[in-house]
Amino acid sequence: MMTLKDKLGQLNLLKGCLLATNFYNFETLSGILSAAAERKSPVILQLTQGSIDYMGLRTAVSMARSAIQEYGVEAWIHLDHAGSYELVASCLDVGFDSVMIDYSEWTFQENIAITRRVVELAEKYGANVEAELGYVAKLGQPKENCGFTVPKEAQQFVEETGVHALAVAIGSAHGFYKAEPKLDLDLLREIKRVTKIPLVLHGGSGIPLATLVESIHLGICKINLATEIKDAFMRKLQEVLIVNEEIDLRKTFPYAIKSITDLVSAKLDVL
Ligand SMILES: [Zn+2]
Numbered sequence: 001m002m003t004l005k006d007k008l009g010q011l012n013l014l015k016g017c018l019l020a021t022n023f024y025n026f027e028t029l030s031g032i033l034s035a036a037a038e039r040k041s042p043v044i045l046q047l048t049q050g051s052i053d054y055m056g057l058r059t060a061v062s063m064a065r066s067a068i069q070e071y072g073v074e075a076w077i078h079l080d081h082a083g084s085y086e087l088v089a090s091c092l093d094v095g096f097d098s099v100m101i102d103y104s105e106w107t108f109q110e111n112i113a114i115t116r117r118v119v120e121l122a123e124k125y126g127a128n129v130e131a132e133l134g135y136v137a138k139l140g141q142p143k144e145n146c147g148f149t150v151p152k153e154a155q156q157f158v159e160e161t162g163v164h165a166l167a168v169a170i171g172s173a174h175g176f177y178k179a180e181p182k183l184d185l186d187l188l189r190e191i192k193r194v195t196k197i198p199l200v201l202h203g204g205s206g207i208p209l210a211t212l213v214e215s216i217h218l219g220i221c222k223i224n225l226a227t228e229i230k231d232a233f234m235r236k237l238q239e240v241l242i243v244n245e246e247i248d249l250r251k252t253f254p255y256a257i258k259s260i261t262d263l264v265s266a267k268l269d270v271l
Helices: 004-014 026-039 049-055 057-071 085-093 108-123 151-161 185-195 209-217 227-242 249-270
Strands: 018-022 043-047 075-082 098-101 128-133 165-168 199-201 220-225
Touching: 004 018, 004 075, 004 128, 004 220, 018 075, 018 227, 018 249, 026 043, 026 057, 026 227, 026 249, 043 057, 049 057, 049 085, 057 075, 057 085, 075 085, 075 128, 085 098, 085 108, 098 108, 108 128, 108 151, 128 151, 151 165, 151 185, 165 185, 185 199, 185 209, 209 220, 209 249, 220 227, 220 249, 227 249
Parallel strands: 018 043, 018 220, 043 075, 075 098, 098 128, 128 165, 165 199, 199 220
Antiparallel strands: none
16 A cells, blocks of 8 residues: 555645544544445544544554455544654554644744654654644634744745645634635645645635635645534434434444444545
C-alpha cells in the first residue's frame, strides 16, 4: 500500500482530496469503513488524544488496523491535533501512518521548532506530518477568534520545517456553524501558490458542498470530518432507544452504524 505521504503527494498533483474521519469506538470505525468499502474509496481514520484515552492506544490502533484488512479498503491511521512531541512519538511507535502536531496556539517560532523535530522523528517511520498555521477555532471556542493563515508565514513555515501537509485557517471552525461559513478562497489560492504542498481543511462539518469542491480545486488535499460523525451516531441512537426496549446492543447499534455509513458515503461522493 502507498504511504499516506506519497498518496497526498499524488493527490496534490491531481487536485484530488482524501476524506479524514474521526472514529471513537468499534461502531463508528465500522460505519466509516463500510462506506469506504461500498464506494471503493480510500479514507483516513483519525484518532485524537481524547479517543486514545477512551479506547487505549494499542486497542484503538490494532482494532483500526485489523478492521482495515477485514473491509479490504485503502486506509491510513492518523493522529489528529497532537499537543505534544511525546504523544506523537508513542503513536509513531505503534504504527500510525501519519501525525498532526498542533502548536497553532503557540508562537510562530515555537510552532516551527516543534514541527521540525516531529518531521525529523517521522522521517524514521516514513510517516506523514501535518501541522497547523493560523488558528482554526476549537470546539467551544469563539469562532471570531480564529487567526487566518498569512501566506508569507506559511511559505517560511514550510521551508523551515519540511512539513508534508499544512492545515490552514481560511474561515472554517471546529463543530457546527451557526451561520453558513464563508471560506476565503483567494487566501487559499495564495497559500497554495507559495507553499505548493498538500493543504488540509479542518472543520469540514457543515461547509456547503460547492465550497468544498472549490477548495479542493484550489489545493485542499485532505478534509477533516469529526463533529458530524458524533452527531449522526448519537442522534440515531437516541431516536432508536426512545421507541425500543431491546437489550441486545447488537440489534440496536447497527442503526447508528448505518447512519455513519450513509453520512460518510455522501461525503465520499463529493470528493
Ligand atoms: Zn481539527
